[in-house]
Amino acid sequence: MSPLDLLAEVIGPKNLLRDADDIAPYAMDWRGTWRGQPLAVARPGTTAEVAEVVRRCGAAGLGIVPAGGRTGLCGAAVPAGNGPPSIVLSLERLNRIRQVDARDFSLVAEAGCVVQAVQQAAAEAGRLLPIQWGAQGTAQVGGMLSTNAGGIRTLRWGNARELVLGLEVVLPDGRVLDDLRRVRKDNSGYALRHLFIGAEGTLGVITAAALRLVPPLRRVESAFVAVPGPEAALSLYNRLMESGAELVAFELCARLCLEMAARHGVGLRMPLPLEAPWYVMLEIAAAHPSVPLREMLEEALGAALESGEALDAAIAESEAQRAMIWKIREDYPDCARRDTPAVNTDTAVPVSAVPEFVNTAERALKARWPEGRMAAIGHAGDGNIHLSLHAPEGWPGDRAAWVERAAGMEALVNAIAVSLGGSFSAEHGIGQSKRHAMATHKNPVALELMRGIKGALDPEGRMNPGKVLP
Amino acid sequence: MSPLDLLAEVIGPKNLLRDADDIAPYAMDWRGTWRGQPLAVARPGTTAEVAEVVRRCGAAGLGIVPAGGRTGLCGAAVPAGNGPPSIVLSLERLNRIRQVDARDFSLVAEAGCVVQAVQQAAAEAGRLLPIQWGAQGTAQVGGMLSTNAGGIRTLRWGNARELVLGLEVVLPDGRVLDDLRRVRKDNSGYALRHLFIGAEGTLGVITAAALRLVPPLRRVESAFVAVPGPEAALSLYNRLMESGAELVAFELCARLCLEMAARHGVGLRMPLPLEAPWYVMLEIAAAHPSVPLREMLEEALGAALESGEALDAAIAESEAQRAMIWKIREDYPDCARRDTPAVNTDTAVPVSAVPEFVNTAERALKARWPEGRMAAIGHAGDGNIHLSLHAPEGWPGDRAAWVERAAGMEALVNAIAVSLGGSFSAEHGIGQSKRHAMATHKNPVALELMRGIKGALDPEGRMNPGKVLP
Incomplete structure (x- = not known):
């Protein structure tokens, strides 16, 4: 039998996609930036099937590209264009929630959920x-775990990594590491789960995870605040943190971003007129209903207005107003894509360095691309600001032309972040798109260690070839 | 020059302890359980000196046993009795706090702080x-990081691991991994820091860490609660968690433990008469001064008393009363040591399995050692209960005789924990004392992976030989 027939034997012919039309969605990322040529798409339905598919791919010399919801931004779930013959291993059929234990504040979910x-x-x-x-x-x-996803609540509960109690992983040779234990404390040797989390499928295939849950939030208060600049936003952040209010989101965005949202968004209403240079969207929360959140927020914002840290502020007066603030934030990336072409970055710096980072980058970008428009938005409470350089309005060329014109923008911003003790890859991961940045900016000793670990776990380089390591 | 002279050349003769009397404190753990024979004790003063000592030990074929405050319970910081010729590498002189950044909620401290x-x-x-x-x-x-220390606040903020933003590590070949960045988000390849945290010095020497800080607690309320048993304690735990109160400690202990504290402790006053079979010590906290903690606690305890989950409860009415509750908890281990000899364990199970774990263990221990007295105390909110089996009062023999009589107690308790999806090593680590448990209970695939990682990072086995891996 051919290698693909051997895979079909494991998972059933209908779960091995071989027709070009069926494969096509898995051969390209959703933005159309990354394209590969998988030989087939395998959709196993159980962990045992994943393990057998991985074993048989190994025997046949095929690379394995694990794929989940394929919403990533770095091309990790698409075979590398110049990579070895590979299949895409889609986890979509492993979509059972195996257990929810409310008393334990945990659940066990399969990778495809x-x-x-x-x-x-x-x-x-x-x-x-x-x-x-x-x-x-x-x-x-x-995918959430393989990319160690972030988002707007990292500020309070950490990245995806911090929510994991245990993992089930199919290793590159088809063995299964069954470590789905739901214990909060386990000091028995090396923390293997942390190797697979964020490894983007290059060390094995996560098939299930035991996740930590928390009490629900019974009170939330959100505000939309106009601020004079990033330094004032940092002061506001510190004021709220020092007050002891439980900050669960603190997003900073430049006016340009909100203008794009207002122009391209559907049904978005800005809580304040867009007259200030910068805005903060924030949320404080409490799990206990008797925490006087509103008073906390009013007191902090009142003091911020008085001190000049804040220019204006709108506290959401209803759930609809609150939802609107976060809809603006969530819809922004799509709105930005409907604007002129842009080159994007994903950096993080220590929180206290956010103002210097933004100001330095703004000056450097203006000097080199005076026609460009810098959009800055991000999770300021984590030091994670996404800077983009948009083509000017009325840009006559296409996206490729702007990418060519702005060549070097990403490297410039990355270098500024790294010089401030930051990271060139905060929450999106490396995939294919940031391998060059790994080569340029990653600590060489760290890179050597990573190569050693990759060699120890996946000596033949079968798992997600051409990703993460430069 | 001899290998030791070469080390003295790096750190200065007075920082290389070679006299038997000087070495003696480093040759034995504080409980006197573990003894080794280091050739010398090196006390480098800088990271560069650590690196050079490690390089020279490698060239001379010497093993390296990193040591901190040497408060560990598993013999990790003492050379293995039958191990290769080794030096102890004490980090005590690397004791500078390099940076405190309040705005960033972070600090950088050297390993010997x-x-x-x-x-x-x-x-x-x-x-x-x-x-x-x-x-x-x-x-x-x-040591806190190399053992991934736990304690009574893990419930809220996680183990030591969760507090680390970045690490500086001297690798087994003397290279320095300088990754002290204070970023909250960094998805650039494998999470190397998590390999070194909890590795007990077997993969390298942690020389400094960037640690995450949080806002101070402005309000705390503690209570001492009599409960009918572990099941009721779990219900009380869930009641508090579900109420949304921020629980920062939830300790469960059997009456026997408090009786030992009352008998052997100095200046301990029990908040309640010791008439119930089990007790809970708990604390809720808030960083914001306007959170009505006292009302939250009274409401939850009132309902618990009404439902029968709690038999009696004493809320600390002053800081002195609060301190007393936690002094009882902290002094307990010393008090227990002054009682009859005991064999101890350090297991964790899913929180919801704590009652079954305690009840099953109690039955099994009573059946096999009817004369023994089971002491149970621990971080129930993490599922981490320390069970000990004490010799009967008036035990005529010595410690060794009881250890011999109770042989198999640890294995029995470990097996029960593991059968409930738990861990045989929750927060103390493996060191020398639990290597046999690693061999018996650790997932064999996990062990093979750990050996692969150890081989990749420390191929000559120089770092803390004879520890962690069986």
């Missing part, structure tokens, strides 16, 4: 899975 | 390092 479905299952048990980002309605648990 | 000094530095900056355990006045940062 859509994140929103897991959030829903937690909510039905009176619990909260505290991670939130735009793609959660499509992204899957395996 | 005493944990309490770091807590103090954070407090002086108006911040909290949220980890707390009995040995914090002696334990050092390097």
Whole structure:
């Protein structure tokens, strides 16, 4: 039998996509930036099937590209264009929530579960899975963990990594690491789960995870605040943190971003007139209903207005107003895509360095691309600002022309972040798109260690070839 | 020059202890359980010196046993009795706090800083390092991270691992991994820091860490609650968690433990008469002063008393009363040591399995050692209960005789924990004492992976030989 027939034997012919039309969606990322040529798409339905597919691919010398909801931004789930013959291994059929234990504040979900479905299952048990980002309605648990997803609530509950109690992983040779234990403390040797989380499928295939849940938020208060600049926003951030209010989101955005949202968004209403240079969207929350959140927020914002940190502020007066603030934030990336072409970055710096980062980058970008328009938006409470350089309005060329004109923008911004003790890859991952940045900016000792680990776990380089490591 | 002279050349003769009397404290753990024979004790003063010592030890074929405050319970910081010729590498002179950044909620501390000094530095900056355990006045940062220390606040802020933003590590070949960045988000390849945290010095020497701080707690309320049993305690735990109160400690202990504390402790006053079979010590906290903590606690305890989950409850009415509750908890281990000899365990199970774990273990221990007395105390909110089997009162033999009589107790308790999806090593680590448990209970695939990683990072097995891996 051919290698593909051997795979079909494991998972059934209808779960091995071989027709070009069926494969096409898996051969390209959703933005159309990355294209590969998988030989087939395997859709196993159980962990045992994943393991057998991985074993047989190994025997046949095929590379394996794990794929989840394929909402990633770095091309990790698409075979590398010049890579070895590979299949895409889609986890979409491993979509069972195996267990929800409310008393234990945990659940066990398979890799192919859509994140929103897991959030829903937690909510039905009176619990909260505290991670939130735009793609959660499509992204899957395996991708969330393989990319160590961030989002707007990282500030309070950490990245996806911090929500994991245990993992089930199919290793590159087909063995299964069954470590789905739901314990909060386990100091028995090396923390293997942390190797697979964020490894983007290059060390194995996450097939299931035990996730930590928290009590639901019974009170939330959101505000939309006009500020004079990033330094004032940082002061406001510190004021709120020091007050002791539980800040669960603190987003900073330049006016340009909100103008794009206002222009291209559907049904978006700005809570304040767009007259200030910068804005903050923030949320404080409490799990206990008797916490006087509104008073906390009014007191902090009152003092911020008095001190000049804030120019104006709108506290959401209803759930609809609150939802609008976060809809603006979530819809922004799509709105920006409908504007002129842009080159994007995903950096993080220490929170205290955010103002210097933004100001330095703004000066450098203006000097080199005076016609460009810098959009800055991000999770300021994590130091994670996404800077983009948009083509001017009325840009006559296409996207490729702007990307060519702005060549070097990403490297410039990355270098500024790294010089401030930051990272060139905060929450989107490396995939294919940032391998060059890994080569340029990553600590060489760290790179050597990573290569050693990759060699120890996947000596033949079968897992997601051409990704992460330069 | 001899290998030791070569080391003295790097750090200065007075920082290389070679006299038997000087070495003696490093040759034995504080409980006197583990003894080794280091050739010398090296006390480098800088990261560069650590690196050079490690390089020269490698060239001379010497093993390296990193040591911090040496408060560990598993013999990790003492050379293995039958191990290769080794030196102890004490980090005690790397004790500078390199940076405190209040705006960033972070600090950078060297490995030899005493944990309490770091807590103090954070407090002086108006911040909290949220980890707390009995040995914090002696334990050092390097040991805290190398053992991934737990303690009574893990419930809210996680283990030591969760507090780390970046690490500086001297690798087994003397290279330095300089990754002290204070970023909250960094998805650029494998999470190397998590390999070194909890590795007990077998993969490298942690020389400094960037740690995450949090806002200080402005309100705390503690209570001492009599409960009918572990099942009721779990219900009380869930009642508090579901109420949304921020639980920062939830300790469960059997009456026997409190009786030992009352008998052997100095200046301990029990908040309630010791008439119930089990007790809970709990604390809720808030960073914001306007959170009505007292009302939250009274409401929850009132309902617990009404439902029968709680038999009696004493809320601390003053800081002195609060301190007393936690002094009882912290002094307990010493009090227990002054009682009859005991064999101890360090297991964790899913929180919801704590009652079944305790009940099953109690039955099994009673059946096999009817004369033994089971002491149970631990971090029930993490599922981490420390069960000990004490010799009967008036035990005529010595410690060794009881250890011999109770042989198999640890294995029995470990097996029960593992059968409930738990861990045989929750927060103390493996060191020398639990290597046999690693061989018996650890997932064999996990063990093979760990050996592969150890081989990739430390192919000659220089780092802390004879520890962690069986």
